Amino acid sequence: MTLVADMPGAANAQGLSQSQKAGILLLAAVALMLARPILPDAMVRLPEWAIPPLAPMLDALFNFIKDDLGLIHLTRFLTGQLEVLLDATANLLYGKRRWPNLGPIPWPAIAAAGAVLGYALGGWRMAVFAGGTFIWTALVGQWKIAMQTMSVLTVAAPVAFLVGLGLGILAWKYRGFDRVIKPILSVLQTLPFFTYLLPAVIFFKVGPTAGAVATIVYAIPPMILMTTLGLRKVPAEVVEAGKMSGCTRLQMLTRVYIPAARTEILVGVNQVIMLCLAMVVLTAFIGMPGLGAKLLSNMGSFKIGNSFEIGVTIVLLAIMLDRMSKAWVLKQPEHFERGTPWWKRNVYLIGFVGAFVVFLGISVLAASLPNVLADDLSLRNLPGYIGGILDEVTRKQSLSNGKEIDTAIKGFLAIDGIQAVTEWLRWFLNVKVLIPFRNAMLWVPTPAFILLVMAFAWWLAGRREALIAGLFFTLVAFSGWWDRSVITLYTVISATILAMMIGIPLGIFASRSERWAGRILLACDTAQTFPSFIYLIPAIMLFGVNDVAVVFSILIFATVPLTRYTIEGLRTVPPEMTEAADMSGASRLQKLLSVQLPLALPTMAVGFNQAIMFAFFMVIIAAFIGTQDLGQELQRTLAGTDLGKNFVLGMNVSLMALTFDLIITKWAETRKQALGLG
Amino acid sequence: MKKLTTALVAGVLAMPMTAFAADSDDPIVIPIHNWSSQIVMSNVVGQIFESMGNNVEYVTTDSQAVYESVRLGDVTLELEVWEGAFGASFRAALEKGGLHDAGDHDAVTREDWWYPMWTKEACPGLPDWKALNDCAELFKTAETGDKGRYLDGPVDWLKHGQERVAALGMDFVVVNAGSAAALWAEIGAAEADKTPVVVFNWTPNFAEAVWPGEFVEFPEWVDGCDKDPSVGPNPDALYDCGNPATGYLKKAAWDGMKDKWPSAYDVLTRISFTNPQIAEMAKLVDVDEMEPEEAAEEWLAANEDIWKPWVETGS
Numbered sequence: 005m006t007l008v009a010d011m012p013g014a015a016n017a018q019g020l021s022q023s024q025k026a027g028i029l030l031l032a033a034v035a036l037m038l039a040r041p042i043l044p045d046a047m048v049r050l051p052e053w054a055i056p057p058l059a060p061m062l063d064a065l066f067n068f069i070k071d072d073l074g075l076i077h078l079t080r081f082l083t084g085q086l087e088v089l090l091d092a093t094a095n096l097l098y099g100k101r102r103w104p105n106l107g108p109i110p111w112p113a114i115a116a117a118g119a120v121l122g123y124a125l126g127g128w129r130m131a132v133f134a135g136g137t138f139i140w141t142a143l144v145g146q147w148k149i150a151m152q153t154m155s156v157l158t159v160a161a162p163v164a165f166l167v168g169l170g171l172g173i174l175a176w177k178y179r180g181f182d183r184v185i186k187p188i189l190s191v192l193q194t195l196p197f198f199t200y201l202l203p204a205v206i207f208f209k210v211g212p213t214a215g216a217v218a219t220i221v222y223a224i225p226p227m228i229l230m231t232t233l234g235l236r237k238v239p240a241e242v243v244e245a246g247k248m249s250g251c252t253r254l255q256m257l258t259r260v261y262i263p264a265a266r267t268e269i270l271v272g273v274n275q276v277i278m279l280c281l282a283m284v285v286l287t288a289f290i291g292m293p294g295l296g297a298k299l300l301s302n303m304g305s306f307k308i309g310n311s312f313e314i315g316v317t318i319v320l321l322a323i324m325l326d327r328m329s330k331a332w333v334l335k336q337p338e339h340f341e342r343g344t345p346w347w348k349r350n351v352y353l354i355g356f357v358g359a360f361v362v363f364l365g366i367s368v369l370a371a372s373l374p375n376v377l378a379d380d381l382s383l384r385n386l387p388g389y390i391g392g393i394l395d396e397v398t399r400k401q402s403l404s405n406g407k408e409i410d411t412a413i414k415g416f417l418a419i420d421g422i423q424a425v426t427e428w429l430r431w432f433l434n435v436k437v438l439i440p441f442r443n444a445m446l447w448v449p450t451p452a453f454i455l456l457v458m459a460f461a462w463w464l465a466g467r468r469e470a471l472i473a474g475l476f477f478t479l480v481a482f483s484g485w486w487d488r489s490v491i492t493l494y495t496v497i498s499a500t501i502l503a504m505m506i507g508i509p510l511g512i513f514a515s516r517s518e519r520w521a522g523r524i525l526l527a528c529d530t531a532q533t534f535p536s537f538i539y540l541i542p543a544i545m546l547f548g549v550n551d552v553a554v555v556f557s558i559l560i561f562a563t564v565p566l567t568r569y570t571i572e573g574l575r576t577v578p579p580e581m582t583e584a585a586d587m588s589g590a591s592r593l594q595k596l597l598s599v600q601l602p603l604a605l606p607t608m609a610v611g612f613n614q615a616i617m618f619a620f621f622m623v624i625i626a627a628f629i630g631t632q633d634l635g636q637e638l639q640r641t642l643a644g645t646d647l648g649k650n651f652v653l654g655m656n657v658s659l660m661a662l663t664f665d666l667i668i669t670k671w672a673e674t675r676k677q678a679l680g681l682g
Numbered sequence: 683m684k685k686l687t688t689a690l691v692a693g694v695l696a697m698p699m700t701a702f703a704a705d706s707d708d709p710i711v712i713p714i715h716n717w718s719s720q721i722v723m724s725n726v727v728g729q730i731f732e733s734m735g736n737n738v739e740y741v742t743t744d745s746q747a748v749y750e751s752v753r754l755g756d757v758t759l760e761l762e763v764w765e766g767a768f769g770a771s772f773r774a775a776l777e778k779g780g781l782h783d784a785g786d787h788d789a790v791t792r793e794d795w796w797y798p799m800w801t802k803e804a805c806p807g808l809p810d811w812k813a814l815n816d817c818a819e820l821f822k823t824a825e826t827g828d829k830g831r832y833l834d835g836p837v838d839w840l841k842h843g844q845e846r847v848a849a850l851g852m853d854f855v856v857v858n859a860g861s862a863a864a865l866w867a868e869i870g871a872a873e874a875d876k877t878p879v880v881v882f883n884w885t886p887n888f889a890e891a892v893w894p895g896e897f898v899e900f901p902e903w904v905d906g907c908d909k910d911p912s913v914g915p916n917p918d919a920l921y922d923c924g925n926p927a928t929g930y931l932k933k934a935a936w937d938g939m940k941d942k943w944p945s946a947y948d949v950l951t952r953i954s955f956t957n958p959q960i961a962e963m964a965k966l967v968d969v970d971e972m973e974p975e976e977a978a979e980e981w982l983a984a985n986e987d988i989w990k991p992w993v994e995t996g997s
Contacts, residue, residue: 101737210751211741291743297716304716305888305968306866399973406971418874431824439825544867549833549859550825630836630860639860640838642744 026463029470033455040449048449055484062648070207079207089159090212097151097158108151110367111142112394116359122324124352126331134328137320142393145402146295146317153284153294154321160216161280164223165273171224172231172272173257182232189225194617194661196624197222197283198638199654201290202647215292219283226275234268235261267333274329278533281322285535289642299535308541309409315538322533370394378403417545426546438498438551445494450481453490457663465670472666476659485634489656492633495626496619496660499555503562503615508608510563511570512596521571528564536561536621540628549630557629558622562615569611573604603679609672613665620661705943709739711757713748717862718888718974720745720762722963725978727761727953730989731946746771753780755936758943759950765929766793766884767839772934784935784947788956789886790928793841795832795898796883798869800876802896809899811850811924818853820878826855833868834858835882842908842921843882846900849919869893886960888968900924952992959988 020028040048070076091102099108115138122134141150175182197218204218238261246260262269288296295314302311340349347354375392376385377400393401416422448456454477462470480489514524539557547553577600585599627635634653641650710731712724728738743751749771751757763772775781797808804820807813821830832854834843843856859865865881866889872879873893880898883889900923906913907923914922933950940947955963966977982989 205747210743210747210756288742289744290747291713291741293740293742297742301716301718301721303863304861304866305718306863306870306892307968308870399971399976414870414874417871423875427824434825541863541867544864545871548823548871549857549864549868550823626860628861629864630858636837636860642747 022466023463025467026459026470029455029459029462033452033459036449036452036455040447040452043449047451049486050450050481050484055482058483058652059646059648062651063646064648066203066647066651076207080209083208083213086159086208086213086216090156090216093155093158094152094212097155098148108148110364110395111138111147111397112367113360113364115139115142116363117356118324120352120356120359122328124356125328125335130327130331134324137324140320141317142397143402144313144317144404145397145399146298146314146404147397149294149298149314150317150321153281153296156212156216156219156284156287156292156294157277157280160219160223160284161277163216164220164276164280165227167220168224168227168272168276169231169269172228173235175228176232176235185228189228190662190665191655191658192221192225194620194658194665195654196621196635196638196657197286198289198624198635198642199650199657200283201287202642202650205290206647210291212292214290215284215287218287218290219280222283223276223279226279227272230268230272230275231265234265234272237268238264270329270333274326274333277325277329278322281318281325282533282535285318296535299538303537303541307406307410308413309406309411310404311538311541312409312413313404313406315534318535319530319533323529326529326533367395371396375401377401413542417542422546430547430550430552433552433555434550438555441498442491442494442551445490446487450486454478454481461663461667465667465674469667469670473663476663480656480659483652483656485637485653485656488632488634488637489660491631492620492623492635492657493660495551495554495558495623495631495633496616498551499558499562499619499623500612500615502555503559503566503619504612506559507563507566507611507615508570511567512574514567515571515574521575524567525571528568531560532564536625537628540626544629551631553629554623554626554631557626558619561618561622565611565614565618566608567611569608569614570604573607573611574600576607577603603681606672606676606679606681609668609675613668613672616664616668617661620657624657705734705736705945707737708942709737710759710939710943710946711739711741713743713751713757713760714740715743715745715748715762717964718967719886719960719964721974722967722977722981723761723955723960725974726963726981726989727950729975729978729982730949730953730993731943734945734949734993736943736946749775749781749934752934752936753778755780755938758936758939759784760934761953763930763932763934764791764793764884765931766791766841766925770840772932779937781934781936784933785951785954787931787933787954787960789931789960790957791884791886791931792897792925792927792929793835793882793884794900794925794927795843795880796895797878797880797898798873798893798895800873801878801880803876804878809896811852811898811900814880814898815850815852815854817878821854821880826857828853830854830880832856833865833879833881835862835865836860839882841882841925845919845921849914849916849922850900851916886957886964888964890961891965891969897927898924903927949992953989959985 036043036047045051046054088103091100092104094100094107095102095104096107096109097114115135118138119131119135123131141147171185175185200218200222201214204214204221208214208217242260242264243256246256251259284292284294285296285299288294288300291297295318299311299314302314370391373391373394374388375398376389378389379400381389389401445453454474457477458470458474461473480486483489510524514520539560540553543553543557547556581599581603582595585595590599623631623633624635624638627633627639630636634657638650638653638657641653710728712728714721714724724740728740731738741757743757745768748757748760749768752760753775763769776783795811795814802808805813805817807816818830819828821832822828823831825831830853832843832847834856835841835858837858843858846852847854847856859868859882865883868881869879869889871877883895883897885897889895901915903923903926904913908920911918911920916922933953935947935950939950963977963981966972966980967974970977972980
C-alpha cells in the first residue's frame, strides 16, 4: 500500500483546480522517477512476498463451485440440452448424423430463401446481395464449413437474444438488479475473449457446445443494455394509453412496452448477431469447427490464398447479416386493411417457403446430373456445370483460386519498393521508437506509474475517476503480472497513437465530401469484419516477428473507429457554427482547427475510446506473432486447465481497459455539456 | 463399394470378436488439430473404425488441451503424441490418470534449428553449427544489431534456444515466434529474395515439401544433456547439445476405450505409421489441396496392404 503514503500531498490540495491537482500528482510521480536510483527495490516493483497467490486461490474457489457445489452437473446437464439444439441445426445445415436426420438442406434452397428474405427486408439490392453471398460461399467450396459456423450461430444468436431481453427487462423493472448488473456488464465487455473460452471448455465440454456458450455470453451484454435503454425511453403517453385500455401487466409488457421499444431492441439484435459472428470465428481456438477452424489450419500450413478466401466469405456473411438486421430496424410493421386475404398479408412468407421448396426440388432432381469439373469449365459446358453443382459443389467443382491468390500476395510483398519501405519502417519504428518507449515504460517504478495514470485521470476527468484509476492499477500491481501488463499497455498506446496519426487525417479528408465519406466508411466496415487474425500473416511477412508487426496488426483495427467517429463528429457540427466562422472570414484551416475540430472532439473521443478497446482486444490475438505481454500468457493458459491464472490475466486486461473507458467517457460527457451539445 | 468393404471386414472380424463384448454404438470421438498430417491420419483411422462398423465423430481441439479431454473421456484417443511438443502435457495427464500410452508409431520425430536450402548458398559450411556461427552476421535483422537472429518456436514449447546460444557461446539473438504460423510467414517472406534464415522446425512436417531444407547439426544429443552440466562439449552448461534426432511419436487412449470399443481399441494398439507415410498424408492436403476426408479415402485405397493386416489379425 505504498500508494496511500503518497496520497496526502494530493488530498491536502482541496482548493486547487482540477489540472493543478493533476499537476501535483504528476510532480509526485516525477519525483519518484528521479529518485529511482536511490529507491529501495520494493518501491520499484512489488516484492514477490507481497503478491497474494491469487491464481491458486481462484483455482480452489472454482473447484469448490464446480465440484463441491456441483455446478458441473448443472452445466453438463445444460450441455446436453444445448447439444440437442446444436445437433439439430447441424443436421439440417450440413448433414451431421443426428436427429432429425433430414439434412443437409441443399445450398440452392438456402440461397433462394435467403434472397427472398433479403427482398422482404431491403428490396432488390438486398435480395441480390444475400443470394450472391450464398452463391459465392458455395462456389468457392466453403459451403460445409460456412454452414458449420452458421449452425452454431442460429442457436447462439436466438439464445443470446432471449436471455439478453429477459435480463434487460429485469434490469429495467428492478433498480437494484440494474445496479448490480451494470458493473458486471462493463467487465464482461472488456474481458479478453480468451478468458471466455477456458471456463466454457471446462464447464461445457470441448467442441461446439463450449463454443456456443462462449459466444452467447459474449453477445449478451449489448442486448441487455439496449433493452433497458429502449424500455426507459417509452413515452409516458403511450404507457397511459395502454393503461386506459385496461392492459394487464403482461399485456403492458408485450403489447405496449416492447413494441414501443422496438427500434432499440432490434439494434440490440443487430449487435447480438454481429458479436456472435465475430466470436464464432474466434472459438476455433477451443475446437469449434467451421470457418474459423479452417482459417486457423490454413494459416498453420501457410495457405495465404485460401485464408483470404475464407476471410472474404466471413466479411460477406457479416455484411449481409448486418445490413439485413439493420433493414429490419428501419422497416416499420405493415398494417393491412380489415379483410385483406391471408395470402396478401403473408406474401413474403409464401415467397420464402415457395422459393425454398422449388429450389429444394431442383437440387434433388439435379443430383443425378453428371458433374462437370471446374478445370474443364468453358462457355459451352456452362449449363452442364451449373446443372452439376445444383445439388452440391464438390472440391473438384469449386472455383477456389487459393494458389493464384497465394502467388499474387507473395509477389506483391516481394516488390523491391515495398520491401525497402517496410525494411526502413521496421528499423525506424523498432530501434528509434518502440523499443526505447517500451524500455522507458518498464523503467518507471510501479508507484510512479500508478501516480501518472491518476494524474492523467484527474486532469481529464476528475477526482472520482482518478481514485478508481489508482485502485485499478494497484490491483494490477498486486496481481503479480505488472511487467506484462505494462508491455500490453505499451503496445496499446503505441498502436493507438499511430492509429490517430492515420485515422484522424483520413476522417477529416473523408468528411469533406459525401462520396468519399461513403467509400471510406465502407472500407472501415470491411476492415472491421475481416476476421482479426487474418491480418497477422501479412503483418509478419511485411515486418518480421517483432513489435512492429504486432503494432501494425493492431493498427488496422484501431484506425477504423477513429476514422468513423471523426467523420461522424465533423458532419454533425451545427451548420450555423461553420457559417459563423465563414462570416468572420476564417480560412479553411482556421475553421477546421478552431471551430469544427473542437466541436467534433466529444464525438471523436468516443472513437478514441473504441480504438483503445479494439487495441486491447487485438493485442491479445497478436500473441500469435510473438509478444511478451499478457496475451502470450493467456494463450498459454488455453492449453491447460489454469482457470485461476487465466482469470487473473483476463482481469488485468479488463481493469486497464476499464480505466481508459471511464476516463474518456467522463471527459467526453463534460465536454459535451460545456459545448452545449446535449 | 464401401458397403462391400464394410461387410468383408465385419465378416473377418466376426469370429475373433466373439471373444470380446461388441463395440458400443456410441461414436468414437477423434480429436483433430491444426496441422494436416494429424487431420488426415485421424480421418484414416476414423474410416478404418467405420469400416469395422463403429460410429466415429471428429472434434477440433487444441493440441495441448486435448490430453485433459482424453483423460475425461470427452474424446477417445489421440493419434499424434510428439515427444518434444506434447510430451509434457501427455505425462501430466498420465499422472492424473484416465488415459494411457497406446503404443508408438514407427515414425521418429526431430525438432531443432533448421534452415531452408537457399540459406546454404550464402553459408556453404552448413549444416555444421560452427559454420552457422561463423555466418551469424548473415542472419542479422534491424533489432538484433550485428548478431544473427534465430527464430525459435513459441516460448511455451520450451525449446531452450536461449540456453543453447549461451552454452555454446554463439553470436545469435533468440526471438520467439508466437505460433507455427508465424514461423511459416517468416520463411515465406524470406523466400522471395532468398534471405538466409534459421528457424525452429520439425519433422515430419508439411514444410519439408514446400521448402526443402536441413537441420543444423549441433553436438550430438547425449542423455543427461538437459540435466547434467558435465555432459556435452561445455562442461559448465546445460543444453549444450542438439535435440534427440529420434524422438517418439505415440498414440494415447482413454482408459475407458478398452471396455467400450474393444475391437477398435485392439486395432488402435496395432496402428503404426512411418515418416514417409505421414509425409504422404500431409502432402495430399497441403500440396494436392484435397479435403482431409478425401485424402484419407485415397490413402486407404492406395495402401490396403498396410492397414488391412491391422484389422484382420484381430485376436
